[in-house]
Amino acid sequence: MRGGRFVLRLGTPGYPELLARTPDPPERLYGVGDPGALVPGLAIVGSRKATPYGLRCARMFAEWAARSGITVISGAAVGCDTEAHRTALATGGPSVAVLGCGPDIDYPRRSAQELATMRAEHAVVSEYPFGHQPTRWTFVRRNRIIAGLSHAVLVVEAGLPSGTFSTADAALDAGRDVVAVPGSIFSPESRGANRLIRQGAAMATDPAELAALLGWEGSLPANTPVCTDPAVRALTADPMCPDDLARALGVDIVSMARTLGSLEAQGLIARYPDGRYGVT
Numbered sequence: 001m002r003g004g005r006f007v008l009r010l011g012t013p014g015y016p017e018l019l020a021r022t023p024d025p026p027e028r029l030y031g032v033g034d035p036g037a038l039v040p041g042l043a044i045v046g047s048r049k050a051t052p053y054g055l056r057c058a059r060m061f062a063e064w065a066a067r068s069g070i071t072v073i074s075g076a077a078v079g080c081d082t083e084a085h086r087t088a089l090a091t092g093g094p095s096v097a098v099l100g101c102g103p104d105i106d107y108p109r110r111s112a113q114e115l116a117t118m119r120a121e122h123a124v125v126s127e128y129p130f131g132h133q134p135t136r137w138t139f140v141r142r143n144r145i146i147a148g149l150s151h152a153v154l155v156v157e158a159g160l161p162s163g164t165f166s167t168a169d170a171a172l173d174a175g176r177d178v179v180a181v182p183g184s185i186f187s188p189e190s191r192g193a194n195r196l197i198r199q200g201a202a203m204a205t206d207p208a209e210l211a212a213l214l215g216w217e218g219s220l221p222a223n224t225p226v227c228t229d230p231a232v233r234a235l236t237a238d239p240m241c242p243d244d245l246a247r248a249l250g251v252d253i254v255s256m257a258r259t260l261g262s263l264e265a266q267g268l269i270a271r272y273p274d275g276r277y278g279v280t
Helices: 052-067 080-091 109-121 136-148 164-173 188-198 207-214 230-237 242-249 253-265
Strands: 004-009 028-033 041-046 072-074 095-098 123-126 150-157 177-180 269-271 277-279
Touching (some): 041 052, 041 080, 052 150, 052 207, 072 080, 080 150, 095 109, 095 136, 123 136, 136 150, 150 164, 177 188, 177 207, 230 253
Parallel strands (some): 041 072, 041 150, 095 123
Antiparallel strands (some): 004 028, 028 123, 269 277
8 A cells, every 4th residue: 555554574475576585585574655666676875975976976877767667776874875766756766765774764864855755655665663763783784675676786886894885795695786886096985886896896887888787778867968167077087175176277276266166056066075076
């Protein structure tokens, strides 16, 4: 029943078949929403301390998936996970969240709006019963369910250490594809994703490449404008502080500050907590 509570038991009708074939499926899957929404999809996971680059990657791939009718599955964590859910929902596509607490608990609180929409229109699930409060270890355990519900796991950004590695390991144990988005070798937030690629994960730099890797056909995000501003192009390659960017482009710091202010006002770039700027 859409919007209502449900419990699916392993070995009974309605339990997700793909999840049942994993090495350690949960005996019960508690949920709020529509159990019919639990179709195999694409897991999009990434850093909680997401950079503008990671958020942009999450948006790009989630938009493609949503437009292609592919369910976006993630853990509703702050950062890349919630950005993937939010984009899928805004695009009109299906999205499912797997929580490390009861499926009726809004955790994290910052994802409450997305969780409410998924409970009303799609599904939020957990192996933990209604009302169960989160702990550190429940979130590690839930990652195998994210992988188990998905045809493939896409890591859009990950530092070191990163909880995304447990999702990637669970995906490999379940025979799923693991794909990672590469990042700058100078960015600490991309070291985990780059390591996954070095260890054998497939690499995807855009939705067309991901679709080809997975053998999926789907529409690509249409007519995405490309900014040709030199500062934006430089920051796409690597986030930088204003002084370094000014030197790289051969302009004075006052002019660079004005340019950055204008680009930030347009929503093309964002300032990192450490003072660097990167694309959004």
